[in-house]
Amino acid sequence: MSGQIPIVDYLVLGDDPHLVATTCTACGARYFDRRNACASCGATEFAPAEVEREGEVRAFTIVAFAAPGVPVPFVAAVVDCGGTSVRANIINTDPDPDHVELGMKVRLATYSLGTDDDGTEAIGFGFEPSTNASTNAPTNLTTEG
Numbered sequence: 001m002s003g004q005i006p007i008v009d010y011l012v013l014g015d016d017p018h019l020v021a022t023t024c025t026a027c028g029a030r031y032f033d034r035r036n037a038c039a040s041c042g043a044t045e046f047a048p049a050e051v052e053r054e055g056e057v058r059a060f061t062i063v064a065f066a067a068p069g070v071p072v073p074f075v076a077a078v079v080d081c082g083g084t085s086v087r088a089n090i091i092n093t094d095p096d097p098d099h100v101e102l103g104m105k106v107r108l109a110t111y112s113l114g115t116d117d118d119g120t121e122a123i124g125f126g127f128e129p130s131t132n133a134s135t136n137a138p139t140n141l142t143t144e145g
């Protein structure tokens, strides 16, 4: 059997990959890790919520030194996706200040992390500049779905 598995369990693959946040049903705070209680209000009820795929860069760091085996430099960022802060790398662009800036429009992108002996592919995610796509699909506001 071959297939794809997401590198984190809040990444949902398929035809339309997206992130799912754990959302506090009492105050709406969103988390990507498992919580026993909400850090904002202490409530213990959570529900999954789909996170917007498009966002804006709120903060970023160009990482020049990392653990052995991690290619550098890369861009570590916080992306605001419709009010949900997502920590992810900015990918598919040059990792330098000429190509990454605060407020830059980005969108979710997935990439292969490699395939194991059984043919199962691990999939990671990052955000890529959304301007790349708008050049070949101008003002396509009515995509299906």
Ligand SMILES: [Zn+2]
Binding pocket: 024, 025, 026, 027, 028, 029, 038, 039, 040, 041, 042, 043
């Ligand atoms: Zn809460």
